[in-house]
Amino acid sequence: MTTPDTQTATEAQRRRTFAIIAHPDAGKTTLTEQLLLLGGAIQIAGAVRAKGERRRTRSDWMKIEQDRGISVATSVMTFEYAGQIFNLLDTPGHEDFSEDTYRTLSAVDAAVMVIDAAKGIEAQTRKLFEVCRLRDIPIVTFINKMDREAREPLELLDEIEKTLALDVTPATWPIGSGRQFSGVYDRQDATLRLLTEGGERDEKLEGPEDPRIDGLLPHGQGDLLREGIEVASMYNDFALDSFREGHLTPIYFGSALRGFGVKHLLDGLARYAPPPSARRADVRVVEPEEEKLSGFVFKIQANTDLNHRDRVAFLRICSGKLRKGARLKQVRTGKSIPVNAPLFFFAKERQVAEEAWPGDVVGIANHGVLRIGDTLTDGEELNFRGVPSFAPEILRRIRLDDPMLAKKLRKALDQLADEGVVQVFRPMDGSQPVVGVVGQLQLDVLSSRIQAEYGVQVGFEATSWSTMRWIATEDRVALDRFLRTAPSQMAEDHDNEPVAFFNSEWGRKRSEEEWPQLKFLALREQH
Ligand code: G4P
Numbered sequence: 001m002t003t004p005d006t007q008t009a010t011e012a013q014r015r016r017t018f019a020i021i022a023h024p025d026a027g028k029t030t031l032t033e034q035l036l037l038l039g040g041a042i043q044i045a046g047a048v049r050a051k052g053e054r055r056r057t058r059s060d061w062m063k064i065e066q067d068r069g070i071s072v073a074t075s076v077m078t079f080e081y082a083g084q085i086f087n088l089l090d091t092p093g094h095e096d097f098s099e100d101t102y103r104t105l106s107a108v109d110a111a112v113m114v115i116d117a118a119k120g121i122e123a124q125t126r127k128l129f130e131v132c133r134l135r136d137i138p139i140v141t142f143i144n145k146m147d148r149e150a151r152e153p154l155e156l157l158d159e160i161e162k163t164l165a166l167d168v169t170p171a172t173w174p175i176g177s178g179r180q181f182s183g184v185y186d187r188q189d190a191t192l193r194l195l196t197e198g199g200e201r202d203e204k205l206e207g208p209e210d211p212r213i214d215g216l217l218p219h220g221q222g223d224l225l226r227e228g229i230e231v232a233s234m235y236n237d238f239a240l241d242s243f244r245e246g247h248l249t250p251i252y253f254g255s256a257l258r259g260f261g262v263k264h265l266l267d268g269l270a271r272y273a274p275p276p277s278a279r280r281a282d283v284r285v286v287e288p289e290e291e292k293l294s295g296f297v298f299k300i301q302a303n304t305d306l307n308h309r310d311r312v313a314f315l316r317i318c319s320g321k322l323r324k325g326a327r328l329k330q331v332r333t334g335k336s337i338p339v340n341a342p343l344f345f346f347a348k349e350r351q352v353a354e355e356a357w358p359g360d361v362v363g364i365a366n367h368g369v370l371r372i373g374d375t376l377t378d379g380e381e382l383n384f385r386g387v388p389s390f391a392p393e394i395l396r397r398i399r400l401d402d403p404m405l406a407k408k409l410r411k412a413l414d415q416l417a418d419e420g421v422v423q424v425f426r427p428m429d430g431s432q433p434v435v436g437v438v439g440q441l442q443l444d445v446l447s448s449r450i451q452a453e454y455g456v457q458v459g460f461e462a463t464s465w466s467t468m469r470w471i472a473t474e475d476r477v478a479l480d481r482f483l484r485t486a487p488s489q490m491a492e493d494h495d496n497e498p499v500a501f502f503n504s505e506w507g508r509k510r511s512e513e514e515w516p517q518l519k520f521l522a523l524r525e526q527h
Contacts, residue, residue: 009289015359023122039079117150150177288358293320371418392436
């Protein structure tokens, strides 16, 4: 059942699949561009943003994000560097779309954490880091904007160690900051990388005592560097095991805007980031080099091509080789899904791939058959877990002005829930559906898409609920009794799982105490 295949093993070993986590404005977009430039996937800086803008003007609902200057859509960018294939999974910066990011993190093997050198760890960095920690995702850190006034490197490293409880090891050490920023010292190669007009230039040194240092740096910075090197040596040495277990992060300093230090970062990723590893499914552990294909859908994107009104499901391949024209089993339904034109999302254009390997992400165009969390296999009955849903704190009841359109609304909500745009709950008393979101912006996107794509006008009404929980139990009798206590506060989610709404934390705790046979879950892993 689990025959290994040599070519699959070789191809899997070359893959590095990662995401960038950052607080908005830390420089994720700028860094992405620089990485793509180094990987030869784009020719000029500014291309990623420009592409985003062009795409956004193409549909009504995307106008919202244009108006608010944020990016709702996420995508996958593939490039080659140092003999490896990198798959960079983009994540939306706006926190209202954080669920999208959490789901994307379930599909990566490593992450780059971008920190603004003047601001240090910010709220969103911290949240995203916690999600990485839940999954023991190894993290490479890039301290960005060194060309601006920055905090002392020591202070930044301390903050990472203390607030994230993560060991750090400076791979490079910066020399000055702001106008005085001259470059970094690469501790592993004893090389001075100097900031130049066009980017960077390397000077190989004999070691930290090399007398050439003073001649290469502006007056006074030689001493600063020697001091820095000494401080850096007090940190742990890099240890691959600790890094891959998610306990230790190598730190690179640079300026994405000036194209400085990004090559160091990419070399670090090429050297240290892990290839796809074994993944746990419900019935067994799946090894990437297995001959048979398996993978899971972590994201659905609608309207990638308005002419075709298509929906693209993003499949992360966990094992085996995907061939164009293959038929895969959708384990949830048992259906056979044809994959006639798997799409690679190169930054330039969408391209039809002939084959894809473990670690790769391919787009599968479909008309609403695939949903987030779906496992696809070559026929085996197994399910990957781990694409998370979090209990939303904003719960609104849908208001439908024209009752004749109820059926259309149902279809719209089903499809949008498949895509993970919102969570939809159907109250057991038969009243109008309730939607759960992380932020207001999601509601705006929801109503404008329902209007634009299904021709249904909806509004949202406040509810008195402040939270919800999934109810898990083996005890059917207790569950039935509980659900009957207050049918108007009970509902089914998109997968027909029971949920309960609560007005307050106090109410939730009371239910937990009164119903010890039931588990009230704030997080659910989709299947
Ligand atoms: P994000 O995706 O994480 O939200 O950040 P983004 O790359 O859009 O960067 C946010 C702002 O920070 C941008 O400026 C960008 O030019 C700037 N920036 C990014 N990296 C660096 C860096 O290394 N040094 C300096 N000095 N600035 C950097 P903006 O004015 O908001 O946007 P724009 O008008 O330049 O596009």
